Amino acid sequence: MPDIIIAFPKIEDAMSIKNALVRNGFEVNATCTTGAQVVGIANELDDGIVICGYRFSDMHYSELNNYLPKGFEMLLIASAAKLEECTDNNIVCLSMPIKMQDLLNTVQMMSYNYSKKKKKLKDKPKPRSEEDKAIITKAKLVLMERNNMTEEEAHRYIQKNSMDTGTNMVEMAEMILSLI
Structure with missing residues (x-):
């Protein structure tokens, strides 16, 4: 009200x-x-x-x-x-x-x-910090290098897996970086 x-x-x-x-x-x-x-x-x-x-x-x-x-x-x-x-x-x-x-x-x-x-x-989603953006970018670069993905495919991969697991994209990117 x-x-x-x-x-x-x-x-x-x-x-x-x-x-x-x-x-x-x-x-x-x-x-x-x-x-x-x-x-x-x-x-x-x-x-x-x-x-x-x-x-x-x-x-x-x-x-x-x-x-x-x-x-x-x-x-x-x-x-x-x-x-x-x-x-x-x-x-x-x-x-x-x-x-x-x-x-x-x-x-x-x-x-x-x-x-x-x-x-x-x-x-409305909150804007990501520069630190969070850097983590996502780093994870995308790793996926692009290791799995021969385009930047868009790497982004979708992180996005889809974050939705499937119920985590946000930053957490998923951190998981990818820790596994590789």
Whole structure:
């Protein structure tokens, strides 16, 4: 579940949206009335969703969006006329007057996308260190020399055997080097 920050110039607006979200199972981390408050809280959190109005006493929504850390998404709630000015494709927009079901569905969709993005980043393989790359390269060179394999065949051999044995490629390369 993403961290949620709600920001509107009037605290009553922020609190009514917060109460609606909390009643429907969302956890709201903070409610704010200025852009500076949002930026301060967002910098303490890793990532999440900012639900906000069009203009604050200290900044415009587009400025706030620029100041947000990389992992944050924005849901802008404003009049239809103001939303026409929003040309940023990374900002999700809802027009006023807001229907509560539209708000809930939109936040649900943003939460789902957030979870998907988090999982994708988590599943992304970590880059190999230079030391690990050197071990794999050395094992490939040994296989190429001793077994007359091409570089691609040696790589596939290490890769296939590592998958068959449930070890990573570096461990398999170390095993090959220790055997030869």
